[in-house]
Amino acid sequence: MTEPTTDPSAAPYTPDTSAGVTAPRGFRAAGIAAGIKPSGAPDLTLVVNDGPEQTAAGVFTTNKVKAAPVLWSQQVLRQRRLRAVLLNSGGANACTGPEGFQDTHASAERVASILGVGAVEVAVCSTGLIGERLPMDNVLAGIAEVAGALADTPEAGLAAATAVMTTDTRPKQAAVHHPDGWAVGGFAKGAGMCAPNMATMLSVLTTDAVVDADVLDRALREAVTWSFNSLNVDGGTSTNDTVLLLASGASGQRPDEESFTNLLTAVCANLTTQLQADAEGVTKRVVVSVIGAADAAEAKQVANVVAEDNLVKTALFGSDPNWGRIAMAVGRSGAKVDQDRLDIIINGVTVCRGGVRGEDRSTVDLSGPQVGIVIDLGLGEGTADVYTTDLSHAYVEENSAYSS
Amino acid sequence: MTEPTTDPSAAPYTPDTSAGVTAPRGFRAAGIAAGIKPSGAPDLTLVVNDGPEQTAAGVFTTNKVKAAPVLWSQQVLRQRRLRAVLLNSGGANACTGPEGFQDTHASAERVASILGVGAVEVAVCSTGLIGERLPMDNVLAGIAEVAGALADTPEAGLAAATAVMTTDTRPKQAAVHHPDGWAVGGFAKGAGMCAPNMATMLSVLTTDAVVDADVLDRALREAVTWSFNSLNVDGGTSTNDTVLLLASGASGQRPDEESFTNLLTAVCANLTTQLQADAEGVTKRVVVSVIGAADAAEAKQVANVVAEDNLVKTALFGSDPNWGRIAMAVGRSGAKVDQDRLDIIINGVTVCRGGVRGEDRSTVDLSGPQVGIVIDLGLGEGTADVYTTDLSHAYVEENSAYSS
Structure with a gap:
């Protein structure tokens, strides 16, 4: 097992924090205000992998009380394939029983039907208050709108990173381009439990490298160990914590496992540093x-x-x-x-x-x-x-x- | 294993919080200001068991960083016999190395020589700042003074309970008299880690019942489980936590194990409630x-x-x-x-x-x-x-x- 550094300044590549999930080729994203948050702030994000490949890996909360979207996404990830990830802020959909699971399922179905894919190719993430159902009329209407806004631009990537925010004061994204012509990008929100009821750490990572499912899974676990899992603000692990990694293969480049793991870790470590810096109430x-x-x-x-x-x-x-x-x-x-x-x-x-x-x-x-x-x-x-x-x-x- | 209640109001006997270690017969106590605390507040306590028996039991911190007095007292307690306990506030004598252990030993020797007993019959407890040596001139001079002040009165018991205080806002003591003519009393300080560097929970308990060493040990562990160990203010267990139980046998009464455990638990539970109520910064x-x-x-x-x-x-x-x-x-x-x-x-x-x-x-x-x-x-x-x-x-x- 290699030990990639978690200090981004010592990493071989310096992440670009003005780019995120749309930095690698093959991805579109969008973020909109769907009216899930009473404030009217952006609250619905969609990330789509246009391929040619749809390999995926995920790491989920170890909390035994798991939100409906975690149960759903763990299930669909068994196929190690994802076409899209839908994320909402404004409600965790946790402790909501079978009805909450139905809501997640219905959201995935709606995304799938608009994209012309199967619901089992759509992961769902939620963050916000525990114990309340989501306003599903707003969510379902919002899905059509966010799908219509999809784009492969940096602006779309930033909008996606913005609509997952809860008490975050700024969006957090990072990307690194490898000289061999492939890239890793991603966004994250939360900070290991700083925020009331909005404790969730969510992250979506993308790459246009060609990576086998086994390698993708190992690389993600390794990167998370040396980054997100090294951030401990107050010991919590939420009901909704989720990190997803999607590989499009659009670069045609197949990096070796160590190179891929190192670049992925550099992106995750940079996002971790941003989460730490934005943790609420921090003076040190x-x-x-x-x-x-x-x-x-x-x-x-x-x-x-x-x-x-x-x-x-x-x-x-x-x-x-x-x-x-x-x-x-x-x-x-x-x-x-x-x-x-x-x-x-x-x-x-x-x-x-x-x-x-x-x-x-x-x-x-x-x-x-x-x-x-x-x-x-x-x-x-x-x-x-x-x-x-x-x-x-x-x-x-x-x-x-x-x-x- | 019986399960004594930890709710004092449900206990068969209501502890008297105006009495403490001198409530059972056979005990003298004192508390004085020896100049260990720069403030000049009381800081040195002595409790003496005049017998006829000197059976004792102790429960100590599970922290792997143990203060010198903990190492000393664990050692002398192997004989299950104590003639006296010396306690100081104003300094934890923790992380002080071999010199700190020497200081504890010298204090026990001084107590022993004044009382005409062996140093291995004298336990020592300390509480206060970690990492600093005690002002031994003041401690040794104070021992002579506190020994001269020993008395079996309620006032002496209260003085003993007072001189162990660190950030406690009031002394904490309790005693129960059994209708059969024996009693349990004690004092405590601290509150499971509320106070900076003064996190230590110390308690000395006394009884005039006739109790075998094995029973005394079992009863103390049982009582502590259902009382002090159920108080968790912030998860800490200090370098100095110590609970000591001394039996004089002066009542001539030999209660059965269950009765003794229940009365002991009632006293410990009452002290626990006082510790919880006095934890710093508490509003609930x-x-x-x-x-x-x-x-x-x-x-x-x-x-x-x-x-x-x-x-x-x-x-x-x-x-x-x-x-x-x-x-x-x-x-x-x-x-x-x-x-x-x-x-x-x-x-x-x-x-x-x-x-x-x-x-x-x-x-x-x-x-x-x-x-x-x-x-x-x-x-x-x-x-x-x-x-x-x-x-x-x-x-x-x-x-x-x-x-x-």
């Missing part, structure tokens, strides 16, 4: 890097527990290099820990060395918006990076003031 | 009750994940009966969940029935300070209660503004 963007763990799984476990620890997160909000809270979180993580070997480095200062006080904590500069925490367990070769944020007044405000 | 006191889980362990797992979920906690702060966030937390808990069987009841209103919207959420009254959430998984017989709090602006304020 934090990378928790664990090294020296017994293995990679334990490193990830420690990094996640530290990233989710409210005492660590509030200390960072207060610009307090409080390594005792980090040591406490490491110790309760469940991973193998030898406190006499523990080093903690905050923004370059080794504040804890061998489990005791190291350099003076007052020399740590936490005035900026970027924080790097390195935790060296001194036990083995396991490493992991997790991206997170601080816990601020704005987080509490956003998530408590929201009226359900 | 929340009980998460999971029923119908596959087993008790899964019920506890679900209850803990819901209790720690920041989206649930901020919704409660905002008085928002947002059951979608609860469903999301249940689904990500890792426990067996069938979303079609999930019921969620908030303050008596079944807002989610069979995994879909039930009664109108607007009928839920969340205006008061008490919230009861019942989650019925509909799968089995497993049940668990976890006590928690909301996540408020004051929580962020307290935990970020603290200067390390």
Whole structure:
């Protein structure tokens, strides 16, 4: 297994954030306001793969409470083929029972009949409030309208990225062109649970490379591991989280698996950075890097527990290099820990060395918006990076003031 | 295994919160200001068991980063005998290396020499900032002073409960007298991690019953499971958490195990309620009750994940009966969940029935300070209660503004 970097600045190709799902050939997209959101903001997106190939892969939420569109899309993805993805904001269609599933099915049927394809070739994603049915009249009328707006332009790609937004403050897209003449593009919304009831992370990725279904699936899982799954704002995984990857083969180029995985990871990592930066209530963007763990799984476990620890997160909000809270979180993580070997480095200062006080904590500069925490367990070769944020007044405000 | 109730109002005996460790016969206590805290507030407590018996049991933090006093007390507790417990606030003596352990040892030696007992009969507990050595001149001088102040009065018990406080706003003690002529008393401080660097939960419990060491150990573990371990404010378990139980046998009464466990649990449950009520930044006191889980362990797992979920906690702060966030937390808990069987009841209103919207959420009254959430998984017989709090602006304020 290769370990692509999750640091986009170190990636071999720099993603272009002015392009997205329509950057690779063979794709059209559109985003419109269908009246699902009471505000009248854009809320319906369609992405169509015009081929010649329709290979597809998907990664879905591990939450055992799954929204209707997740159940539907997991089912249709078994064929590893997708002609189109319909996405709506303004309603999660989660905890809506058999009726909610029927709504998803009816939406896919409508898309399919307009495009002249089968409903099992149409995935559906939803994001918004849990427990409410979608306004299906608006959704079905909107499908005709969004299909009519489909285009392969950058503007259409941006409109698609915009209509999936919930509490996102800006659309998030990225694309990379490989010198060999193929490309990967995509958009994403959400940020690992920052937003009230709108916690969903959705992403649609496209490529015009020729990629077999097995390779596509492996590459997507690998890329997600090193990108979206390394972002942990507050530990949640929503009922609706979905990442879909569609390959059109329109470039005629068949990259090797490693090249494809690397480029895909670069796009996903860039989108992840945009999600982290847009997480609500953020004043600090934090990378928790664990090294020296017994293995990679334990490193990830420690990094996640530290990233989710409210005492660590509030200390960072207060610009307090409080390594005792980090040591406490490491110790309760469940991973193998030898406190006499523990080093903690905050923004370059080794504040804890061998489990005791190291350099003076007052020399740590936490005035900026970027924080790097390195935790060296001194036990083995396991490493992991997790991206997170601080816990601020704005987080509490956003998530408590929201009226359900 | 009996299941004592954790609801003190349902307990057969109502604890007296004006009495504590000196309520049972055979105990003296004291609390003084030794100058460990720069503020000059009380910071040194001594509890002495004058016998005739000195049976003891202890429960310690599961954190793999353990403070020096925890390592010391675990070691001396192997003999299941304690003559005295020394406790200080103003410094955790955690992450202080071999020198910190030496400090603990020296403190125990000083207590032992003044009392004319062995150092291995003296447990030590500390709470406060992590990573700093204690001012040992003040500690050692303070030991002589606190030993001179020992008394078996209610005032001495209250002074002992007061000198362990960190960010607690009031001392927490409770005692119950059994009609058969024996009693259980105790004090506690902390609140499962509300306070910056002072996250430690410490409790000393006393009894004048005649109890064998095996029974004492089992009863303490049982009582802690149904009380302190059901309080989860933010998921932390500190480097210093310690609960000690000392039996003097001074009543001459030997209760049966069940009676003793029940009375002990009533005292611990009352102290737990006081800890919950005093957690910093609390505007709501929340009980998460999971029923119908596959087993008790899964019920506890679900209850803990819901209790720690920041989206649930901020919704409660905002008085928002947002059951979608609860469903999301249940689904990500890792426990067996069938979303079609999930019921969620908030303050008596079944807002989610069979995994879909039930009664109108607007009928839920969340205006008061008490919230009861019942989650019925509909799968089995497993049940668990976890006590928690909301996540408020004051929580962020307290935990970020603290200067390390």
